[in-house]
Amino acid sequence: MSTYSLSDGLASGAPRVSRVPLLTAWVKDSGAGVLASVAWIAFGLSCLWWADVGDWSRTRSLGIAAFVIAAVALFGTVGADYLGSAGKALQKRAPWLVALGAFLTVWELATAKFAWLPLPFFPPPQAIIEVYTDDLPKLLDSVFASVKLQLGGYLIGAAVGFLTGVSIGWSRAVGYWVHPVLRFIGPLPATAWLPIAFFTFPSSWSASTFLIALATGFPVTVLTWSGVASVSKAYYDVARTLGAKPSFLVLKVAIPAALPHVFVGLFMGLGSSFAVLVVAEMIGVKAGLGWYLQWAQGWAAYSNMYAALIVMSLLCSGAITLLFAIRDRLLVWQKGTVKW
Amino acid sequence: MVATALAEAVTHPAAGAALDIEQVSHAFDIDGAELPVLSDVSISVEPGEFVALLGPSGCGKSTLLRLVAGLDKPKAGRLREDDSRITRPHPSRVVVFQDPTLFPWRSVWDNVALGLEAQGILKSQRQRVDDALDLVGLSSFRHAYPHQLSGGMAQRVALARALVNDPRILILDEPLGKLDSLTRITMQAEIVALWQRKGFTTLLVTHDAEEALVLANRVIVFSDRPARVKADIRVDRPYPRHRGDPYLADLRRQILGLLGLDATW
Ligand SMILES: Nc1ncnc2c1ncn2[C@@H]1O[C@H](COP(=O)(O)OP(=O)(O)OP(=O)(O)O)[C@@H](O)[C@H]1O
Ligand SMILES: [Mg+2]
Numbered sequence: 001m002s003t004y005s006l007s008d009g010l011a012s013g014a015p016r017v018s019r020v021p022l023l024t025a026w027v028k029d030s031g032a033g034v035l036a037s038v039a040w041i042a043f044g045l046s047c048l049w050w051a052d053v054g055d056w057s058r059t060r061s062l063g064i065a066a067f068v069i070a071a072v073a074l075f076g077t078v079g080a081d082y083l084g085s086a087g088k089a090l091q092k093r094a095p096w097l098v099a100l101g102a103f104l105t106v107w108e109l110a111t112a113k114f115a116w117l118p119l120p121f122f123p124p125p126q127a128i129i130e131v132y133t134d135d136l137p138k139l140l141d142s143v144f145a146s147v148k149l150q151l152g153g154y155l156i157g158a159a160v161g162f163l164t165g166v167s168i169g170w171s172r173a174v175g176y177w178v179h180p181v182l183r184f185i186g187p188l189p190a191t192a193w194l195p196i197a198f199f200t201f202p203s204s205w206s207a208s209t210f211l212i213a214l215a216t217g218f219p220v221t222v223l224t225w226s227g228v229a230s231v232s233k234a235y236y237d238v239a240r241t242l243g244a245k246p247s248f249l250v251l252k253v254a255i256p257a258a259l260p261h262v263f264v265g266l267f268m269g270l271g272s273s274f275a276v277l278v279v280a281e282m283i284g285v286k287a288g289l290g291w292y293l294q295w296a297q298g299w300a301a302y303s304n305m306y307a308a309l310i311v312m313s314l315l316c317s318g319a320i321t322l323l324f325a326i327r328d329r330l331l332v333w334q335k336g337t338v339k340w
Numbered sequence: 341m342v343a344t345a346l347a348e349a350v351t352h353p354a355a356g357a358a359l360d361i362e363q364v365s366h367a368f369d370i371d372g373a374e375l376p377v378l379s380d381v382s383i384s385v386e387p388g389e390f391v392a393l394l395g396p397s398g399c400g401k402s403t404l405l406r407l408v409a410g411l412d413k414p415k416a417g418r419l420r421e422d423d424s425r426i427t428r429p430h431p432s433r434v435v436v437f438q439d440p441t442l443f444p445w446r447s448v449w450d451n452v453a454l455g456l457e458a459q460g461i462l463k464s465q466r467q468r469v470d471d472a473l474d475l476v477g478l479s480s481f482r483h484a485y486p487h488q489l490s491g492g493m494a495q496r497v498a499l500a501r502a503l504v505n506d507p508r509i510l511i512l513d514e515p516l517g518k519l520d521s522l523t524r525i526t527m528q529a530e531i532v533a534l535w536q537r538k539g540f541t542t543l544l545v546t547h548d549a550e551e552a553l554v555l556a557n558r559v560i561v562f563s564d565r566p567a568r569v570k571a572d573i574r575v576d577r578p579y580p581r582h583r584g585d586p587y588l589a590d591l592r593r594q595i596l597g598l599l600g601l602d603a604t605w
Contacts, residue, residue, distance in 0.1 A: 234441045241409050242455035242505060243431035252457070256445045333445045333485045 032094035033077020039101025040070035046105045047126070050113045058126040058133065059112065066104075073097050123303035131307035138292070143311060145287035149205065150277050150319075153212025157273065158266060161217035165224025165265070169258070170250055182221060190215035190276045198284045208280035215276040216269035220262065227261025228254045260334060263327045270323060274316050289315075356388035356541035357422045357432065357508040359408065364417030366403055367566075377403050378414070379566035385558075390535055390542045392552035394595060395562030401545045402438060404567070405511050408543060409435045421509065431455055434507035436515045438545075440498040442486035448497050449473065449482040455505040472504040475530070492519040496527070503534065510535075512544040516551065528555055532579055549595045553588045554581050561598045571598050 044066030047059055077094055080087030104125055110116040112124030132139070167174040168182075190211045201207035231254055239253050281290025289312050296304035366378040377400040385391050393401050406412045407419055410429040419426040421433065434455070442451050453469045456462040462469075473479045476496040486494055495518055502510060512531075516524045532555055535542050546552050552559045553575055561571040573595065577587060 232441075234437065234439065235443060237406075237409075237411050238435075238437065238441050238443075238501075239454065239458060240411065240429040241431070241433065241435045242458050242501070243429070244458035248458050253443070256443070259445070331445075333447075333487075 029080065029091060030077045032098060033073055033080075033091060036077070036094045036097035036101060037070040037074035039098045039105065040066050040073060043101050043105040043108060044070065046108045046113065052112045052124075052126075053115045054112065054119065054124075054127075056112065056124065056126045056130060058129045062126045062129055066101075069097075070101075120300065120302055123306060127303035128307045128310070131304050135304065135307075139307065139311065142287065142289045142292040142308070143315065145285070145291075146277065146281065146289045146312075147315065149208055149281070149285065149288060150212060150273065153209040153277070154216050154270065154273050156209065157213030157216025157269060158220050160213065161220030161265065161269065162224050162262060164217070165221040165262070166228055166250065166255065166258075168221070169225045169228025170254060182218070186218040186222065190218075190272070191279050194280065194283060204280075204284035204286075208277070208285050211276050211280055212273045215272040216266075219268035219272065220265040223261045223265030223268070224258060227258030227265075230261070231257040260331060263323075263331070266323060266327075267320070270319060278312075355508065355539050358387045358420075359383075359385040359509055359541060359543070360418075360420040361385075361404075361408070362418045362420070364404070364407060364414045364419060365566075366400070366407065366412075366414045366416075376566040378407075379568050381417070381567060381569055383560060383569065383572075385541055385543070388539045388541055389558060390532075390556045391544070391558045391560060392556035393543065393545045393560050393562065394547075394549060394552055394599065395567055396564050396599065397547070399562050399565045400567035401562065402513055405435060405513050405543065405545060408509070409433055409511055411435075431459060431505050432507055433509040433511060434502040434505050435511040436495075436498050436502045436513060438513040438517070440486075440491075440494040442489075442494055442497055442501075444486050446486075447482065448478060448484050448486070448489070451486065451497055452500045452504055454501055459505075468504050472500040475503065475534075476500045492523050495519060499527075506538070507540055509541045509543065512542065514545055514547065517547070524551075529580065531555065536579065549592050549599075550583060550588075552595070553591055554583060559591075559595065561595055571595075 044063045047063030047066060052059055073090070073094065076083060076087060076090040080091050083090070108124055111119070111122050112126065164178060168178050169175075193211055193214065194207075197207040197211055198204055201210060235253050235257060236249055239249055244253070277288070278290035278293075281288035282294045285291060289308050292308045293305055293312075296302070296308060361381055361383040364378055364381045365376070367374050367376045369375070381404065383391070393404070395401050403412075407414050408426065410419075410426045410433065413427070421430075426433075442448075443454070446454070449469060450457075452472050453462055453466075456465055456468065470479070470482075473482055476499055478493060478496055478500065481489065481493065486497070489497065495515055499515055516527055519527060528551065531542075542556075544552070544555060549559075557575050559571075559573045559575060560569055561573070562568065563570045573591060575588070575591065577585065581588065
């Protein structure tokens with residue numbers, strides 16, 4: 001830099017006033033990271049120090065992995081300034097890393113080392129890791145089958161529900177016919193249709209798709225409808241005086257105004273369709289994570305059940321997160337008007 | 341600044357239309373009981389006239405404006421724009437409502453573009469939206485959402501949204517009611533300048549007798565509900581008018597008397 005500026009001189013040349021505030025600042029930024037690394041070292045030690053009470057093949061690898069994570073946590077948070085946004089993200093999550101490390105240590109000790117919890121029902125972490133490494137193909141197949149079924153049913157249900165909701169909200173005639181049907185059929189849990197659906201549909205896959213669509217469609221319909229119905233008449237008046245045709249009123253006034261409600265329906269539909277998915281897979285479809293759970297139970301393979309449960313919860317929360325991201329994109333305008 | 345913005349905005353001069361309100365009566369049903377709101381109102385507005393409507397709160401001014409806009413049908417009587425009967429809304433008669441009613445999901449620019457978009461001519465006429473925003477001095481807020489605006493700014497956006505359509509009849513329902521007195525005076529001047537340039541017919545509802553007298557060349561005073569035309573006053577003064585003009589002060593006293601306020605003033 002060729003020009004001299006006052007701030008340059010201050011930043012490099014001025015003597016440090018005091019070291020104590022710096023120290024507390026360091027503890028505030030990196031303390032949790034150091035603790036996290038301590039917790040994960042404890043977990044690693046708990047894996048390697050004592051002998052397992054059972055026969056598990058991944059104990060050593062797990063212990064080493066724990067040390068690696070401890071190292072990453074330590075250097076990641078202490079050196080966060082050099083890592084940019086990744087370092088900041090790690091610092092923010094460090095308290096959770098502490099909790100997780102502590103939890104895993106206790107879990108390891110309570111199961112694999114001292115068997116405080118009855119063993120086949122409470123497998124140690126390494127047993128679950130073993131499932132992920134040794135039974136991966138089958139697990140991946142199941143994940144793929146579940147996602148395919150869920151996605152197909154959910155998209156169909158959401159689309160049909162949205163269109164039905166808009167039609168009921170917009171047209172009195174459609175409302176007259178559809179509303180009672182909705183009243184009558186909607187509140188029935190979709191799983192109640194299961195036995196009939198598996199008989200009447202050509203394949204268990206199409207039956208399950210139908211049921212998932214049904215579970216999604218009902219809340220989406222009702223909320224889209226109430227959203228469209230609650231749009232202030234003043235918006236229509238404004239649009240009409242500006243020359244809007246009915247199609248414009250539906251597409252550019254009713255639907256955007258109803259969108260926040262539609263998303264509530266989509267969230268509710270997602271929740272209830274997960275339930276249907278798992279039950280349908282357990283009962284009818286011979287694939288997917290629900291079926292994997294069922295299968296594992298049949299073989300008393302408890303570690304497989306936990307492994308599948310963890311994957312399932314990751315998928316479900318991933319789907320919710322994705323839906324949130326879509327909503328945040330579409331409804332940016334709402335950010336200042338409501339509390340998120 | 342205002343003058344240049346105005347000059348740019350005048351790209352589509354539209355002459356005002358005549359408005360005939362013939363023996364219009366209207367009533368609402370509230371819980372089965374009939375509430376008469378307008379009673380035999382007849383007003384004939386010349387093309388390009390600026391008519392202010394004054395009356396006690398709740399007498400039926402907004403209701404009359406809705407009938408003129410074509411949003412509602414009168415129980416009795418007829419309304420005509422030039423020689424065609426008013427039966428439904430048309431972009432040649434644009435309303436600025438008492439409440440700005442901006443669409444919260446649209447940015448300021450998109451709100452102003454609403455009319456052109458609804459008529460399917462936005463693609464070729466985007467410049468008109470920019471001009472209208474310039475006119476109300478909100479160009480720098482084009483990307484803001486309505487919730488980020490102050491009440492007065494929102495009302496100005498609503499005005500821009502109306503003006504961008506080049507209406508032949510501009511219907512204003514207390515558009516300046518929420519503005520601070522300074523912005524209010526500026527906006528009054530802008531409305532007059534705009535009206536003089538473009539020549540549209542203007543119908544302005546206001547509570548403020550002084551505002552009516554500064555802006556309009558005709559002031560119509562309504563009675564209490566159901567509204568009847570109580571007085572129809574010509575204001576033959578050149579623009580720009582001065583608030584202190586003794587002629588206007590005299591008219592103002594007269595109007596306040598008609599509104600039953602002679603004791604207080
Ligand atoms: N949609 C409606 N249904 C029933 N009554 C209505 C409706 N709209 C207006 N009214 C009634 O009609 C009367 C006149 O209302 P209007 O809004 O025209 O008054 P206004 O003269 O504009 O009053 P203000 O100056 O306070 O805006 C009021 O008594 C109101 O209660
Ligand atoms: Mg009113």
